[in-house]
Each structure stands twice: as C-alpha cells, then as structure tokens.
Amino acid sequence: MRCAAFASLxxxxxxxxxxxxxxxxxxxxxxxxxxxxxxxxxxxxxxxTGSRGHEIAARYVATQFAGMGLTPANKGDWYQRVPMVxxxxxxxxxxxxxxxxxxxxxxxxxxxxxxxxxxxxEGRVVFGGFCIDRSEYGLNDLKKLNLKGKIVACLxxxxxxxxxxxxxxxxxxxxxxxxxxxxxxxxxxRSLEREKQTPWSRVLEYADNRSVRWTNAxxxxxxxxxxxxxxxxLDRPAADALFAGTKRSFADILAEAxxxxxxxxxxxxxxxxxxxxxxxxxxxxxxxxxxxLPGSDLAFANEYVVVMGxxxxxxxxxxxxxxxxxxxxxxxxxxxxxxMLEAARAMAANPxxxxxxxxxxxxxxxxxxxxxxxxxSRFPVVPEGGRVVxxxxxxxxxxxxxxxxxxxxxxxxSTLGPIVAAATAKDGVTxxxxxxxxxxxxxxxxxYRFVQRGIPSIFLVTGHAGPGAKAFTDFLKTHYHRVSxxxxxxxxxxxxxxxxxxxxxxxxxxxxxxxxxxxYADSFFGKVFAPSAPKAAR
Numbered sequence: 001m002r003c004a005a006f007a008s009l010x011x012x013x014x015x016x017x018x019x020x021x022x023x024x025x026x027x028x029x030x031x032x033x034x035x036x037x038x039x040x041x042x043x044x045x046x047x048x049t050g051s052r053g054h055e056i057a058a059r060y061v062a063t064q065f066a067g068m069g070l071t072p073a074n075k076g077d078w079y080q081r082v083p084m085v086x087x088x089x090x091x092x093x094x095x096x097x098x099x100x101x102x103x104x105x106x107x108x109x110x111x112x113x114x115x116x117x118x119x120x121x122e123g124r125v126v127f128g129g130f131c132i133d134r135s136e137y138g139l140n141d142l143k144k145l146n147l148k149g150k151i152v153a154c155l156x157x158x159x160x161x162x163x164x165x166x167x168x169x170x171x172x173x174x175x176x177x178x179x180x181x182x183x184x185x186x187x188x189x190r191s192l193e194r195e196k197q198t199p200w201s202r203v204l205e206y207a208d209n210r211s212v213r214w215t216n217a218x219x220x221x222x223x224x225x226x227x228x229x230x231x232x233x234l235d236r237p238a239a240d241a242l243f244a245g246t247k248r249s250f251a252d253i254l255a256e257a258x259x260x261x262x263x264x265x266x267x268x269x270x271x272x273x274x275x276x277x278x279x280x281x282x283x284x285x286x287x288x289x290x291x292x293l294p295g296s297d298l299a300f301a302n303e304y305v306v307v308m309g310x311x312x313x314x315x316x317x318x319x320x321x322x323x324x325x326x327x328x329x330x331x332x333x334x335x336x337x338x339x340m341l342e343a344a345r346a347m348a349a350n351p352x353x354x355x356x357x358x359x360x361x362x363x364x365x366x367x368x369x370x371x372x373x374x375x376x377s378r379f380p381v382v383p384e385g386g387r388v389v390x391x392x393x394x395x396x397x398x399x400x401x402x403x404x405x406x407x408x409x410x411x412x413x414s415t416l417g418p419i420v421a422a423a424t425a426k427d428g429v430t431x432x433x434x435x436x437x438x439x440x441x442x443x444x445x446x447x448y449r450f451v452q453r454g455i456p457s458i459f460l461v462t463g464h465a466g467p468g469a470k471a472f473t474d475f476l477k478t479h480y481h482r483v484s485x486x487x488x489x490x491x492x493x494x495x496x497x498x499x500x501x502x503x504x505x506x507x508x509x510x511x512x513x514x515x516x517x518x519x520y521a522d523s524f525f526g527k528v529f530a531p532s533a534p535k536a537a538r
Contacts, residue, residue: 025349027342027500029493035338040330048315049365050284061289061362068348070291074381079287082375083215086282093277107238109207111231112279119229120276121185123151125269130155132170148182151273156194160260164437172443179225185275186231192258200235212368214375230275286364288372297355302386305511306359309336309394310366328486336394339500346504354511373446377453389516391457392507393447398462399496401471405432405463409442413523414456415536423505435464454530456517
C-alpha cells in the first residue's frame with residue numbers, strides 16, 4: 001500500500017461530500033465499552049458457532065438494531081439462519097509413509113474429510129513446492145505434475161517477495177486447485193516461517209477441535225475441494241522421513257523456501273502414504289444478524305453497502321478441569337461488533353440518510369472458515385434486482401493503544417482507496433502497508449468471501465506506528481484465541497470510539513458516492529474475480 005498515493009487522491013473528494021458524512025450522534029467510548037462488556041461476558045461462554053451463548057449474542061445485536069431504528073433485512077426477519085453441519089473427528093486417525101506409521105498428535109495431525117463420515121486414501125506422494133500456478137509471478141509448481149489420484153505435499157504459505165494479499169489468496173486457494181486437478185489427499189509441510197509463527201504445541205491445541213461447514217439445500221456439506229478426501233500436517237520428524245532417500249532433503253527444501261524468491265522445484269518422491277480418519281456429522285443452524293438502513297435516493301435503491309463483523313468466537317476450551325476455560329473473545333471480535341453497532345447508530349441518527357441502503361451484518365462462523373460471510377455472499381438478503389456493491393469489514397482491531405495509523409487491506413485494489421484515505425485523515429490517521437505479511441491476514445477475515453464474489457471490499461486493522469507494533473504482536477503471541485482475550489486487557493476506549501468513527505465515515509462516503517466502487521484495471525483481484533466488470537484507471 002502506498003500512503004502517499006492515497007493522500008494525493010484526497011483532493012478529488014469535494015469538501016461537501018465529507019461534510020455529509022458527519023453524523024449528529026456522537027460515538028462515545030462508553031457506548032463501545034458497554035457492548036464489549038456484554039458480548040465478552042462469561043454468560044455467553046465464548047460465543048461458539050451454534051452455541052447458546054452465540055444465540056444470546058445474536059439476540060442482543062438484533063435488539064440493538066431494532067432500538068436504533070434499522071429494518072430487519074431478511075424479509076422482515078433479523079436473522080438469516082445458516083444451515084450447518086458439525087464435523088467431529090473420531091479417534092481413529094492413521095498416517096503412514098511406505099508402511100511406517102506416525103502417531104496422530106505427536107509427529108502428525110490428521111484431519112477428517114470435509115463433510116463426509118470418513119475417508120481413507122492411499123496414494124503416491126508428489127512434492128508440489130508451494131503448490132501455486134501463477135505464471136505472471138514466475139510460479140509454475142503444478143504445471144508439469146500429474147496429480148490425478150495422487151497425494152500432494154505442499155509447503156505452507158507462499159514465496160517470500162510476493163505481495164502479502166496476493167500471496168495469502170494463492171495460499172488459501174491451494175486445496176481447491178489441487179482438487180480440480182484430481183488430487184485425493186493433501187500433506188501440509190510447515191515452512192520455517194510457519195514454525196516460528198505457530199509452534200507445533202500450538203497446532204496440537206486445536207488438532208481435534210470440531211470443524212463446521214454450511215450445507216447445501218439438500219443437506220450436503222458445501223465443499224470447495226471435494227476430490228481431496230483426507231489431509232495431514234507434518235511436524236519436522238515426519239517431514240524429514242517423507243523426503244529421506246529422495247533427490248532432496250527436507251532441510252534443503254526449507255532453506256531454499258526461506259530465502260526471498262525461493263521456489264523449491266516439485267518432484268515425485270516415489271513414496272506411498274496412507275491418510276485416514278472418520279468423523280461424526282451433526283446438523284444445526286446458526287444465525288447471521290442483519291439490519292438495514294434504507295437509502296434516501298431511489299436512483300441507488302438497488303445498490304447495497306455491507307458493513308460487517310463476526311459475532312462468533314471459539315467457545316469453551318476443551319479438557320480444562322480447573323481455572324478459566326472460557327475464550328471470551330473480547331478483542332476477537334466483540335470490539336468489531338461493538339464498533340459496528342455504534343457506527344450503525346450514528347448513521348441511523350443522522351437526518352441526512354445515506355443515498356444507498358446499508359446492511360449491517362453480525363455474521364456467524366468466521367472462526368470456522370468464514371462460513372456466515374460465505375453464505376451471505378452467495379445468498380445476499382437483498383430484493384430481486386439488488387446487489388452488494390461494497391463491503392466494510394471490522395475484525396479484531398487491537399484497541400489497547402491510541403493508534404495513529406491503520407492497515408486498509410483491499411483499499412489499493414479499487415476506488416475505495418481514496419475514500420479510506422479521506423476518512424482516516426479526518427482523524428489524523430495515516431495508512432500503512434501490511435506489517436505482517438507472514439500472517440496472511442487478507443484471506444483470514446470475512447471480507448475475503450465477498451472479494452471472491454467480485455465485490456470491492458476493505459478490512460481495516462489498527463497499525464504498528466508508535467506503540468502499535470508491540471501491542472499487536474504481544475496480543476497475537478499472548479492472547480489471540482486464548483482465555484486471556486477478555487475484559488482484563490488494557491482497553492483504550494477512546495481508540496475504540498475513533499476506530500468506529502473512521503469506519504462510519506468510510507461507510508457513509510461509499511453510500512453517498514456518485515457511482516459504485518470499481519476495481520482498478522490493474523488489480524489482481526478485479527481481474528481474477530470480476531473480469532467483465534467495469535474497471536477504473538488508477
């Protein structure tokens with residue numbers, strides 16, 4: 001992201017446009033704090049998808065929407081019930097290489113198949129490097145490999161030097177691409193960077209957690225990679241064994257992958273692997289909560305702006321017999337929902353309603369794979385002829401310090417960029433490039449599902465300027481997805497109000513813009529996901 005370019009574009013936004021965005025209702029620190037205090041209470045038991053606590057949270061959001069005068073968006077209902085299935089792995093995991101077994105939860109983690117009661121696959125293992133085919137970036141890992149009926153071993157992540165958002169997208173697409181090419185199994189190999197980022201002990205904490213999928217109309221689980229029937233992640237000893245006696249050692253592969261631009265070449269290992277695990281399936285539903293602020297201009301009545309955050313968290317930590325076991329999710333993502341609610345309240349209280357209708361959505365299942373957002377992106381609750389033209393996503397802003405910069409994921413890909421720059425500048429906040437490309441944040445939050453539908457979207461996170469780097473990295477290292485993500489954190493509620501205000505300004509500007517946002521002509525995501533849509537010159 002180029003801050004100077006964004007700032008220069010602000011001159012094209014007339015002062016009258018920014019003046020319209022100022023709402024008479026003040027977003028107060030106390031109001032944001034009140035929402036977070038309720039949503040992160042032990043009563044809600046961590047708001048796990050499908051849990052009673054999440055249902056209580058959904059009811060809370062719906063009553064807040066009603067109190068501020070929004071309209072139920074789903075044909076008179078606040079809730080869009082997402083049909084889902086819980087996939088719980090059984091204790092029969094198996095993994096072997098050329099007949100040598102490796103133990104689940106020790107040298108390997110075996111995952112159950114997506115949406116099936118159980119699978120066992122056996123096949124020849126081919127190493128696919130990073131398993132990315134994008135010739136424009138010099139990546140042709142799979143071009144010469146025959147993957148049909150094979151188990152493919154892939155390095156995690158993407159080559160160093162790729163733009164972080166594009167690299168994160170290509171990493172997230174691997175399973176889908178492998179499935180399309182006939183692979184039957186996936187072996188994930190942790191890079192040195194991934195080992196540093198997520199120690200093996202951390203992987204084991206979540207290894208046997210249930211997974212969730214949303215279901216099709218016939219009750220079958222939605223699966224974007226149906227050919228891949230089993231998968232496993234290897235710790236270093238098992239990975240070393242996989243490459244023992246082949247043309248390259250795993251240590252050599254890791255060293256090359258850790259260099260900027262390093263692209264280990266694929267090859268057939270000549271070995272056979274077995275991966276298997278059965279699962280138990282249980283259907284249930286979980287709600288997206290959606291309220292609408294009607295637009296004021298009939299000319300834009302069919303163009304909807306979505307402002308969203310995920311309401312779910314990860315629930316109660318299993319196996320804890322004493323002490324705190326509740327993952328309250330105060331920062332992740334009670335703060336996002338709280339700041340969304342106050343942005344909605346301010347916009348609803350403004351007598352100058354935005355021209356376009358705005359949907360405020362508290363979605364479910366983000367922690368299970370962006371499920372509620374995926375469902376909403378495919379089944380939008382808009383009247384026939386309506387369409388979503390832009391998305392603003394609020395997820396886990398780190399609000400323990402007075403941030404002076406933000407990272408606006410997606411802003412540089414569309415005409416949303418100048419709007420974001422203008423809104424942040426009003427609070428003296430600058431835009432910064434992604435400071436943690438190794439985290440792959442662009443594909444890890446709900447806006448990404450709308451990007452995949454070809455809709456320009458943005459996702460703001462608080463930046464690393466000043467105390468930000470330490471605050472952000474400390475949270476990820478110590479509190480992220482842990483029971484300590486609770487109200488004992490040193491919240492800066494003034495920063496929370498500022499974050500809400502900035503996102504309110506952004507949403508209002510989008511809703512009042514003379515034309516719907518467009519992808520820039522040179523945007524990777526615009527070309528991939530909206531090839532026939534009108535484009536803007538940068």
